Amino acid sequence: MLASDDDILARAEDWRKAGKGVAIATVIETWGSAPRPVGSHLVIDGDGNFLGSVSGGCVEGDVITQAFDVIEDGKPRTIEFGVADETAWRVGLSCGGRIRVYVEKVN
Template sequence: MLSGDDDILREAERWRREGRGVAIATVVETWGSAPRPTGSHLVIDGEGTFLGSVSGGCVEGAVITEALDVIEDGKPRMLEFGVADETAWRVGLSCGGRIRVYVERVS
């Protein structure tokens, strides 16, 4: 059982040593009601296996898709997710807050 971000980062390191492509997504900024705090991590391998969370499940799918592109092309990305209350459920960040997530390839 993974108990925290340190364990998640160690697992990402292990994946990399095994020769997998790996990206890490980190919450770098939050506004309003955000499901995960700044510094939260999601690690993703080239096959879409992931550990951790950047949003409690709200936008993980979009972050994983971007992470696969980052693994492929090596170009980091800054993602921003946020919604007005009336569109919260449709877009995915139902808490009504906003988050910025930095995604980079692990070398």
């Protein structure tokens, strides 16, 4: 079942109230063809449970790893993902677009 934004932020609140460490990742900027629009959320708890998405599954793994650090030290981070590889551009594989994701802890 697809989770709507309602479910996602409500779950984050539930997790936090249950005493878990929780991080919220939000797509804050996109360039080119990005799979999820600006404002999309992924919420992560300290045990690695997550809900929602910030991409079509391409960068979630990395965001979740960074979310653990955010839960640990409490400092928000902005992460950028994209096709930075020159070769990819040269052969025209710019399909990935670029996204910027803001990851913050729920205090």
